[in-house]
Amino acid sequence: xxxxxxxxxxxRALVYALCTAVFVWPLASLTTALAGGLGAAAGALLGLxxxxxxxxxxxxxxxxxxxxxxxxxxxxxxTRSDELASALAPAGFLALIDALRFGLLxxxxxxxxxxxxxxxxxxxxxxxxxxxxxxxxxxxEHRHGAINRPFEIADPILxxxxxxxxxxxxxxxxxxxxxxxxxxxxxxxxxxIAHLAVVALLVLLAGYGAxxxxxxxxxxxxxxxxxxGKPEGKQQENKHGQGRGRERRDNDNLEFRDQEQNKxxxxxxxxxxxxxxxxxxxxxxYFRQGAFSQFNGRRLIGTTRDGxxxxxxxxxxxxxxxxxxxxEANSERAxxxxxxxxxxxxxxxxxxxxxxxxxxxx
Numbered sequence: 001x002x003x004x005x006x007x008x009x010x011x012r013a014l015v016y017a018l019c020t021a022v023f024v025w026p027l028a029s030l031t032t033a034l035a036g037g038l039g040a041a042a043g044a045l046l047g048l049x050x051x052x053x054x055x056x057x058x059x060x061x062x063x064x065x066x067x068x069x070x071x072x073x074x075x076x077x078x079t080r081s082d083e084l085a086s087a088l089a090p091a092g093f094l095a096l097i098d099a100l101r102f103g104l105l106x107x108x109x110x111x112x113x114x115x116x117x118x119x120x121x122x123x124x125x126x127x128x129x130x131x132x133x134x135x136x137x138x139x140x141e142h143r144h145g146a147i148n149r150p151f152e153i154a155d156p157i158l159x160x161x162x163x164x165x166x167x168x169x170x171x172x173x174x175x176x177x178x179x180x181x182x183x184x185x186x187x188x189x190x191x192x193i194a195h196l197a198v199v200a201l202l203v204l205l206a207g208y209g210a211x212x213x214x215x216x217x218x219x220x221x222x223x224x225x226x227x228x229g230k231p232e233g234k235q236q237e238n239k240h241g242q243g244r245g246r247e248r249r250d251n252d253n254l255e256f257r258d259q260e261q262n263k264x265x266x267x268x269x270x271x272x273x274x275x276x277x278x279x280x281x282x283x284x285x286y287f288r289q290g291a292f293s294q295f296n297g298r299r300l301i302g303t304t305r306d307g308x309x310x311x312x313x314x315x316x317x318x319x320x321x322x323x324x325x326x327x328e329a330n331s332e333r334a335x336x337x338x339x340x341x342x343x344x345x346x347x348x349x350x351x352x353x354x355x356x357x358x359x360x361x362x
Contacts, residue, residue: 009048015131016110017041020102023134026152028098035103043110050111051118060115064108071104135175158273158341161362173203269344272352275337280353288312289350316349317358326356 021037050060075097078084085093113130117123154164180199272287280286291309292300303309310324329335338352339361349358 009045012048012114013041013044016044016114019131019134020106020110023137024102026137026150028102029095031095032098032102035099036106039103039106040110043107043112044114046107047111047114047116048118051115057116057119061112064112067108068105071108072101075101075104132175135171154271155273158271159339173200176203269342270346270350271341271343273339273341274352275339278336286353287350288353288355289346289348311351311355313349313358317360319360321349321358323355323357327354 017037017040020040021033024036025033047060078100079097084096088096113123113127117127153167157164157167177196177199180196272285288311290302291312292302293309294301294303294305302312311326313321313323327333333354335356336352340350351358
């Protein structure tokens with residue numbers, strides 16, 4: 001047995017457990033995620049033990065396949081047990097089946113991957129690839145700069161005034177260090193610690209660079225749908241090197257468009273936290289910052305008459321700003337508090353459908 005092999009085996013089992021638990025967590029309960037992690041850790045240790053034996057690799061793959069099919073068959077029989085379902089109640093019975101399925105099936109899968117990668121080091125990149133996919137899907141909704149997603153991570157942080165991007169940096173750092181452990185198979189403890197130190201230093205430098213703006217950050221395209229008061233197009237350079245941009249348009253003179261172009265390139269310009277559950281009857285969350293309520297003979301524009309669109313405010317409140325003639329709560333309309341965090345400068349405040357009041361907040 002190699003020197004410090006027990007430490008390497010423990011670290012690899014920990015990586016398998018964490019990656020599997022992170023993958024299962026959004027799909028099922030916490031208990032199921034823990035069961036999947038324990039099954040993957042057991043499979044990782046079993047695979048390392050098999051890799052040092054005389055069992056050939058094709059037999060390991062075939063045995064894992066047969067074991068997976070046998071376990072799935074047993075689970076299907078178990079799901080038809082009326083006595084167990086009655087004893088545990090529907091919710092507990094389903095939770096048990098999910099925990100057993102993820103926990104037991106993780107064992108043959110992890111065993112095969114661990115054994116083959118231990119024997120053939122080129123397959124270690126398969127481990128890293130699968131681990132990276134499992135971890136990245138946890139924050140997949142964060143892509144394109146959407147710091148308000150996933151909600152499970154971002155909402156609690158935004159609610160206390162924190163910055164979710166710091167947590168995402170931390171998750172990325174932990175993921176990189178864990179996945180690097182899979183590639184490290186050193187005989188010497190000193191070399192193992194040195195390699196881990198180098199990986200940690202590189203990750204910290206990358207995080208510091210991103211925080212200081214060295215790495216690029218996504219910026220709102222197209223002036224934030226015209227709501228920020230910035231020009232829609234990028235400045236163009238003329239032959240003399242002088243910038244020439246489009247004129248800034250007032251919020252009331254925006255073009256009335258049925259559809260926005262390049263939806264896939266838009267970057268969030270605000271994060272809205274709803275303080276209670278709310279499902280809009282139309283299926284669309286309608287936020288008003290401007291309104292086109294008057295036809296001037298050629299196109300719709302912002303109203304020039306008094307008493308119309310009074311919920312559209314001209315400026316941000318210093319303390320609290322009450323909306324005139326706001327609808328009262330009744331059997332068909334409930335009061336919903338919300339907190340709006342602007343990611344880009346806006347020309348006006350906005351609220352969710354018939355706001356009652358606006359109040360400044362840090």
